[in-house]
Structures are given as C-alpha cells and as structure tokens.
Amino acid sequence: MSAPRAIDTLKAGPHTTEAVDAFLAAHKFPLVEGPAITFIYRGVAEAVHLKHWVFGLPSSQSLERVEGTNLWYLTLELPAASRVEYKLEVVRGGHGEWMQDPLNPAQARDPFGANSVAHGEGYSVPAWSHHDPESRPGKMDELIVEGRTFGRRSVGLYIPARFRRTRRYPLLIVHDGHDYMSYASLGPILDNLMHRLEIPEVIVCLTSSPDRLAEYANDLRHAIWLTDELVPTLEKALPLDPRPQARCLMGASFGAVAALSTAWRRPGFYGRLLLQSGSFAFTDIGQRNHRGPLFDPVVRFMNEFRARPVAVAERVFVSCGMYESLIYENRSLVPMLRGTGMDVRFVEARDGHNWENWRDRLREGLSWLFPGPFLMVYE
Template identity: 35%
Template sequence: MARTRLTVTGTPVGDVELSVVSPVGTRRAHPLPLLVAHDGPEYSRRAHLLSRLRTATAEGRVPPTRVVLLEPGPRNERYAANPDWADTLARHVLPTVRTAYALDGRPTLMGASLGALASLQAEWRHPGTFGALFLQSGSFFRKRVDDEEDFEFWHRVTGFVSNVRRVRRPRTDARVVLTCGLDEGNLTNNRQMAQTLAASGHDVSFAELPGRHDWRSWESAFDPFLLTLLQGSGSPGSSSRRGT
C-alpha cells in the first residue's frame, strides 16, 4: 500500500498530522471507499490494521479501501469529547482529503477508547458526514457507572454522553457497530450506549467479545465486525448483543 503524509493546518486544534494509505495500483482520481482511523499509527503498528485490510482485500472480502491514519497529537485534549476536534474532522480534515483523493460514498470512521468517543461525537455534531462508525471499547463515561472522576476531562465526557442519552429520535443514519471486551471496565457503559442508540432508532449493533482493553483484543474484533461493515452489507450481529 502506498503512503502519503499530509499536514492539515489552520484547524481549531492546531495542525493535524495524518497519512493517507492507498492500495497499490490505484490513483488519486480513482474513487475508493475511505476508512478514517483515530490513533492511526497505533492501529497500524499494534493492531495490524493495514495488513488485515490488505489480506481481506486480496481474498475479495472487502473492496480496495483507502485509509487515513490520524496521528492523535495531544490525545486526551482532542479525543475526550472535544467539539473542536469534531469540527476539525468534518470541516478541515475530510475536505483536505477530498481535495486530494476521489472518494466512493461517505467515509467510515473508527476509534478505540477515547477514539471511539471522538468518532461518535464527530458524527453527532455533523450528521451525514460519515456513513458508518466502528466504535471499540468506547470511553462513554457516566456518573454512578464509572470511577473515572479524576480524569481531567470527566465533565466534558459525561456531559456529551448525557446529551446522547437525551435524544429520542435518530440523530444520524450512519451504521454504528460497537465492540467491547468482556474483561474490561468499559463494558457497562458500552452496553448502555448501545441500548441508548437502539432506543432512539439508530442503526446499531453491539458485540461483547473475549478480551481486555488492549490492541490485541481490538484487532481480534476486525473479523468479522469491521470487515463486514466495510463490505457495505450492513452491521453484523444486529440481532444479538453478544458476538460469537
């Protein structure tokens, strides 16, 4: 896969560094599906995202897909329910990528932990920007559920989660897939977020899988959940909370 580095300047959070990775043999003018990954370098290095996609593409399981690997920069400040980061993605990063590359349809946005939270907020603030969200072990903190009050952005995160819980009708038509490990602290708030989104009419599925809050567990969820999402054929496991 061919990799090109870009710097997006003039955003509300400062410069954003990213890499655009394209399948070999494709050109910028070729419209391809786009996958945007929070913590992109870590997803590539520690969860082997690019190699898993390359193999799935070779096997014909997913179409050739262009990938944006977002470098987090000051991660907690950006990802912890920061509306400026959501605006940066929708109004600066994606327009920059669209100017340089032809896209096929709306992008898929993914992230783990705070990256999952940031992914949901980006589409929540800018409905219709993304066609699908892949949210792994999201840090959907709630008062009386999570013992994270010492986290520096606790009130910002719990405030956003409370806003999501108050919605009574679909905010977005994006397909939303959540996964979470059975042995991690975020399991309860992920269950509740999935229930909240389903109750307000969103297209959502949730899979509880063996594993912890780590890159190995997140990688293990790619097949089938991320791969099925990228096929454009709907979310896997929509009739069951627990993945198999």
C-alpha cells in the same frame, strides 16, 4: 474422571530439581489444560503475583510455591476463547518487580511497552491478521493538513495497492491510526481483507493527537478539524466517494468517544462508525463518574446523548471486551443506539481493553460496515 493436572502431578512427585526441569521441558507456559490455565514462575522470590486487567477478577493474585522448590504456580479457570494480558510481579527484598512472563514467548505490545499473553482453549490469533504474501500491500503516505483549528498537522494515509485515480474510494478515518498500525496489525489486515474481497478498496486516514485525552473527549475543536478541515483536504487530494455511506469514523477507548461525538455534532455526515471499547462513561444521577475528572467532559456528552439519543450515522459497529470495566457502559449504549433507528451491530469478546482485542474485531467490523465484493464474485 478427568486426568490430573500437570502441576498436581508435579506436586505429588519428588520435589527435586530434576523433576522441575522435566516439568518445564515437557510443557509450554502458561499451561492450558481444558478450561484451566496454570501460570508458572521459577526463581528465588519472597512472593510472586499475577497482575492482569481482567475486570471481575482480583487484579493481583498470588502464586503458590511448590514445597521444597523454587517453582511458583497459580491455576485459574478461564472460559474458552479467552485472551488475557498479564505481567508477573516478583517480590525480592521487599521490593516488587513487574516483568513479562519469562516462560511465555507470546507478547502483546502497546504504547506503554509489552505484556505477556495467555490464550484460553480455543483462541488463536486470526490468520487474516498476519502478513499474507499473496495480499498486495497498500502504500503508506503522509499528508500535511493546514487548518485554522490546530495549525499544521500531519496525517498518515493508507492507499490500496490497486489504487486508480479514475475510481472513487470510501474513506476510513482512524483515531490513533498510527497505533492501530503498530499494535493492531491494521496494515496487513487491510491488505488481507481487500485481497479476500471482504472489504472494498478503501483509503484510510490515520490521525494521531498530541493531546488525545482532551481532544477526544467531545471537544468541538476536534470535530471541526475532522469534518471541516481534514475531510475537505482529503477530498481535494484524493478521489473519494463523497457520500456519507462511504465515510467511516473509527476509534478505540477515547478514540471511540471522539468518533461518536464528532458524528453527533454533524449527524448524517459520517454514515459509518466503528467504535471499539468506547470510554462511554455516564451517570444516572450527578455529574461525576467514578472514573474521575478526566472523564467529566465525556460524562457530560454521554449524559446529553443518552437524554436525547439521535441517529448520527447509518451503521454503527460496537465492540467491547467482556474483561474490561467498560463493558457495562457499552452494553448500556447499544440499545440506545438501536432505538434511534441506526443499524447497530454489537460484538463482545472474552478479552480486555487492549490493542489485540481491537485487532481481532476488525474483520467483522470493517466487513460489516463496508461489505466487499466477495458476495459478487464467483470464479
């Protein structure tokens, strides 16, 4: 017989302030007990709801109050190694206020703010995503690209710590690159993977768009800007290896659509693609996907690609969270990509559509697309 859950013990005991205090002092929250995870809120409220973005579960679930106390709780079964971002909605005076979980210090930031994070049993933030004092940090720089398509645009550059002009470097172009740096620890990850010899030294170009939903949705202008304006500018300024296998386009969500569609417009120019939680919406009949008009150009592109799939790169790494609705589109795309002869690796994670999911897949993706010299080095 398994041990009773802590919340059940509390419910069974005296419902006093002291008992609640002791319960809160004795545990970390949310409380993970095997596959069970218990969310707790303490405070006066009319109702408390758990708000999360796990596709497949109701997005709002009510917490129950422990009778005679102001302690609210909800226990969910969460598969091992899961990672869930959430907020609590506390209803007072008929008005719901969304907030981070006051009892949980773990947070994930994104461009819209921050969410609380719950880790299922067996999940831990990867060590290689933390700053390692032994890894020499790359140098950040900025480059102005003067182009006919979008005029003057600035891109960020990550230059590896041991950069030498006499060497030729692979190029990784990252859509929403500045967000990857801010929310997905891209900088320390690059430092660490190079230090551990898991990827070669690469030059990374960080792009950001002022109108990403339009430009990333199979926009011809974006493809021209990347391939005919940005890459030649970078190749003039930096010692880059000009071979397709040394060029990678990367992006998440709409950024992944931008990466795939740009490569599709110039097959063979980019030898590597890293596509995370791509918004690869399509229809089997009709032109309008349930996701709405924003996705119309994506649907047109994906329908065309699916009708005549072609090899656009040599290697494609695809990742997606199981807890995001896009898992359907991504699972469906993978066999199609493989059918073209491209070398495709697909990884699923028990996570949602968020930056830390994308962060956690970077080691596997980057080291597969650009294997480092670790296989060559025997000290």
